Amino acid sequence: MSKNNPTLRDVAKLAGVAVGTISNYLNNPEGVKPKNRERIEDAIKVLHFTPNTMAQRLASGRTNTILLYILSEREIGDSTWLHQLPLIQAINDRLHMTRYNLQIKIGQIGEEDYTLGYMKDCIQGRIIDGAAILSAWEVPNDLLKLFLKEDFPYVLLENRSDFTNHACILFDNEEMTVGMVDYLAALGHEKIAFVDVKSDQQHIRLRYRGYIKAITKYEFQLNKEYVRDGDFTIESGRRCAKELLALPEPPTAVICGNDNMAVGMIEQIQGSGYRVPEDISVMGVDNSIVSKAVVPNLTTMEMPLKKMGELAIEELLSKISNPEHQIENTVFKCRRVERKSTGKANDSIFFHT
CATH class of the missing domain: 1.10.260.40 (lambda repressor-like DNA-binding domains)
Structure with a gap:
């Protein structure tokens, strides 16, 4: 020896x-x-x-390298990093248990030619063994065609494509929002506002669809004034709160698209002389660190990002080891984390005209 x-x-x-x-x-x-x-x-x-x-x-004939390709419309904001970091961490940790390396690349939505060229170079030059595509926007069909043509292992994260209808790992955003309205309706709320970002991101469209679906199910009045556009920041939550409180009939509950906006919403409601949740209930999404920093602590929806990242790598490695392996769609359900920012409806605090 x-x-x-x-x-x-x-x-x-x-x-x-x-x-x-x-x-x-x-x-x-x-x-x-x-x-x-x-x-x-x-x-x-x-x-x-x-x-x-x-x-x-x-x-x-392998490189022992997995590519995480993040597709974004513009420079990635702080709130997006806060949301995606647990997923990226899970991918990194799962790969750390193997002899595979993680390579991360950020591409821009609207630059399909660059993305396609970059991925062709990676695949045909045998620079990577598989790819996880993380995008809130539609993934270009030409990119998916390339994966299929090359029989290349890939998964789509937080994304669904009707073009391939497989290898998609995502959250059920529509049913998540339906569940949020169900929860608030059970507390007696009928005037429920919806604050998210004006965008063509897949998950935002699905959440809005879930909101409309649930409001219609309960035959609550569809008030377009209750739908407000933020930008995932605390400040935009404050702005939307001001707009909602200025309405002749303000809502008794507000669903926010992330915890940052919900924190801003709570701060502005309280700063305007109202109480949370005694007067207005507020819910967020992400169960991020800010959800426990605000008073009252925020009721929010938690996404199993760690499980998503781990599953993505397990499926990719299985596909790399066995080309016959078919990566099926997986849809994770979100979990409600009940804290102190939601309570029974109180419709008597506002003077209606």
Whole structure:
């Protein structure tokens, strides 16, 4: 056994497995039986074995690199990073358990030629083994056609495409909003406002559709004045609160598209002399750090971002190891986190004309 430069044979001998099993482990640890995997990992630690990465790549035809391609309309704002960071962290952590590396690239919506050219170079130049596309906007069909033509492993995150109708991992935004209205309606609220961002992002369209669907279901009055456009910031939440409170009949509950806007909403309502939730209930989305920093603590919807990231990597690695593997659509449900910003409706605080 070589003490200075241990080889695959050295590792195999100490672990009591075949050299081929060591190679399989280095290319795809999850494909090796847990018992053998544990013995191999112990042998690697004892021998301080470092694989020849370049030789591995040449032998396997793989790069051991996964690309996370983030498609955004403009410069990514603080609130978007706050939302996406748990997902990115989960992807990174899951890959850290393997011998795969994570490469991150940010592209712009509207620059389809650049995105398509970049991805062609990555695939045809064998720079990456798979790609996770994270986008709130429609993913260009030409990009999906490229993946299908090259039979290239990919997943779409927080996105759904009717073009392929598979490999989409997302949240049920429409039903999430229906559930928020259901919850508020059960507390006696009928005048429910909806504050989100004016955009053609998929999840915003679905949330608005869920809001209209639920309001219609309960036969509440559809008041267009109750629909307000923010921009995911605390300040826009304050502005929308001022607009809603200035209405002849203000709402008794407000659904906000993220926690930042909900925090601004609460601050402005309280600053105008009203109480939350005794006078007006407020709900947010994300269960971010700000939801527990505001008083009262915010009732909000939590998205299982960690599970989404982990599943995306597991499905990609399965597809890379077995090209016949079909990545199906997965739709996660969101969880309501009940805190102190919501309560029973109080319609008597406003003087109606």
